[in-house]
Amino acid sequence: MSNQPSDDDPNQPSRDVSDPLVSVVVVTYNSEKTIEETLSSLARQTYPTDSYELIVVDGGSTDDTEAIVEEYDAAFHVVDGGTIGACRNHGIDVSSGEYIAFTDSDCAVPATWLDSHVERIESPNDDIEGQDDVTIAGVGGPNRPFPTDPWFSKLVGSLQGTVFGSGGSPQSYAIGEVRLVRSVAACNVMYDAAIFDSHRYDDAVNVGEDAEFHFRLSEAGYRFVFDPAIAVSHHLSSTFGAYCKKSRSYGYAMARIQRRHGKVIRWYSALPSLALGGGMLAVLADLAARKARYVPLLLAAFLLVSGYGTAQVYRDRRSPTALLVPIMLAAQYTYYGIGFLEGLAAPDPVSQDLP
Secondary structure: OOOOOOOOOOOOOOOOOOOOOEEEEEEEOOOOOOHHHHHHHHHOOOOOHHHEEEEEEEOOOOOOHHHHHOOOOOEEEEOOOOOHHHHHHHHHHOOOOOEEEEEEOOEEOOOOHHHHHHHHHHOOOOOOOOHHHOEEEEEEOOEEOOOOOOHHHHHHHHHHOOHHHHOOOOOOOOOOOOEEEOOOOOOOEEEEHHHHHOOOOOOOOOOOHHHHHHHHHHHOOEEEEEOOOOOEEEOOOOOHHHHHHHHHHHHHHHHHHHHHHOOOOOHHHHHHHHHHHHHHHHHHHHHHHOOOOHHHHHHHHHHHHHHHHHHHHHHHHOOHHHHHHHHHHHHHHHHHHHHHHHHHHOOOOOOOOOO
């Protein structure tokens, strides 16, 4: 398949001189199971086919990822052993578009994805509060589970749509209006390519590379326009074990990034670790006093939080699986907290991967 129009197909959209050229970069690694649906969705865009180029940057896959990419009209580049940050930078280096869009190789985008991003980035909402005081770096939107994904993935998506499941991160949390944000997920973003003249991803950062990059952009006065209507489908964790592992990796990555900058990037990132420490102290204090005083208070607070999250997920899912939310939140906070502590304690140079 190709994302280029056929000369004898009058139904294919053709380029208008006013259509800016967009470079779409997909970073991948051993994605043979998912990358075809990503590329297929990008090949079906309503945006004129000769107004966007497709670039796949591979971190050194050992499966059939390259063979699948060869079936599409996409430039294929390999950064063998490269971090995600390095692969994103390589995609930027070989791009020629006025705008550069990123999605991931486990995502699928709607047919109007590029049209919607270009329209939003070129015509930002004049009613967005604070827009005149910042420079717009780009546009982003949420990511949601695939309709065909397992029930657990959908439950994860619903949980991440709550403030306690996402920490309020706009890429997951169910924000219902167009607004300015400091960061968006790199699986659903379009940048003004001009920002890359002076700002780049960090080649040394793997997991959490988008959060680290967007933190630096926000410090320089940039903001993103978040549009909840521009969503992509994303394969979320399909098993409880994968969900715990990802939570741990996110905690580890956030601690590593904050160590790198010597400052707090997200105020809530240390809360799970503090909660773990507080829980252990509460247990020790109650054991020493031989009386249950602090532990019941902590359990009551957790039940209040998880009960609120359960109610929100049930409203979204209308399924008894929402009753699993307390267990999932406990696991998420525990593994994130452990990962965060590991990231703080890791010796320099900080490893890119979990120990």
